[in-house]
Amino acid sequence: MDLPLILEPSELQAVLGQADLLILDLGKSDTYQQAHVPGAISVAPGDIQLGIKPAPGLLPTQQQLSILFSRLGLTQDTHVVVYDDDGGPWAGRMIWVLDSIGHKNYSFLNGGIHSWLAEQRPIESQANTATATEYKVAAIDESVSITQAQLLTAIEAESVQIWDARSHKEYTGEKAVSKRGGHLPGAVSYEFSIALDSDNHLKLRDLEVIRKELAAIGINGEQTLVSHCQTHRRSGLTYVIAKALGWPMQAYAGSWAQWGNDPDTPIETGE
Template sequence: MTTTEQLGLIVEPKEFFEWLQDADTSNLLIVDLSTDENYSRAHIEGAIYLPFKYLMAGQPPAPGKLPGKEQLQEVLSQLGLTPDTHVVTYDDEGGGWAGRLIWTLDVIGHTKYSYINGGIHAWLKDGLPVTNEIHKPTPTQYTVGELNLAPLASAEEIMESLGQENFQVWDARTPAEYSGEKVLAKRGGHMPGAINCEWINLMDHQNGLRIRDDADEYLQSLGFSRNQNIVAHCQSHHRSAFSYLVGKKLGYNVRAYDGSWSEWGNLDNTPIEV
């Protein structure tokens, strides 16, 4: 019988499906972060639906910030998480919301998780079975202890680090947002020295939105390296959660700024380039 210890950070759809055929699933939790409509239409058997909004504080001007401990405990308890649970997650967009869940698990110190590469798009492309039967979780009493702040960056930390050798900002937004052509806050533009790598550029759009095979080479061609301290952001730390996931997979030293541009672009004292 196979166990969850055999699952890595990134698991291919066929690999996971085959693993399920002879697996001990007693400590397994499959979490689907697709839209409600797409989950209702087709999802992996046994998957529990988690609305992505529950992973965000939801308070303006930076709604993407990490929720408080009380909210996290409520969400994770309703999800059925335990300290021994291995979470396997996916979504319907190539990894943004699934990455957000993995980042959240890192922050609370829960390190047992996997991402289904490409999510439901890759699963369907591989011809694997789906269901529309709703699977309800068994609630637990999960306790969030002391947070692991290592994956988290603040505006103050970024301002102190800008211009330092080996510090790099990864801007996962669109080129129009990066340039300031499209403004989604009080001020538009980008952080000084930030490298723009839009999140969708790391997906293989011909192969079910899997992480592209040459992601490492592509990132290095843009100027990223493993000896940098990287902070990823987008508008609300949704797109940059995929950047965080890919960076983690490739062994980059990457953190995430949950305030993202919705906070940075609405502050008066933050440096901005256009």
């Protein structure tokens, strides 16, 4: 199945019901119960997080991921379409999870359920379950992620560009969700929601406009790009955007929950 990374609702509707298509809804359960894309299976966002403090956003274990994707009926030939009800951060995180397990056949539904409903595409309300498989995550592709220790080394070497997807108040340290507020040395602020078009049902804004806005603050893909937020939810969307722009990207899944709660990590505050 040859589908683009950023998938429009019309393109998804055209392939509904095809074999080897797996649609995953990462939105809230009550939204799913009211209306979802036909055939979509609800996935709780907690299923794609390790969930252990101080860094709950780390990747689940290989065993946990094997159990999850077996339950979802994943096979090597499956094309996965992901969406949520918040503009795409959870869906984007799932793209990163799929990259981490080496499954590269996937698409991101532009605008998620909001654009789907706005375009009056077909919906259903009954819950769906998959035919289970025996999917084994044999290895984790660590190239799509960066650890705290690796990031410390990269910051010292000035070998990465860092995209902080949190709110600007979190970035400056005015708002602190962890023990310490502020941002990683050298990081630049571009809140994930800036990339969404609130006048067009939370679809992504024009990617070339986003590219220019990021270039203006020093993010241009000439070095490996690292993105984070508090728990690698919001930066799930920035992960997808970087992939759509063709930039090398690594997720810092530990995010500020890990960095800001470590008394020994270097931080900067203010602009």
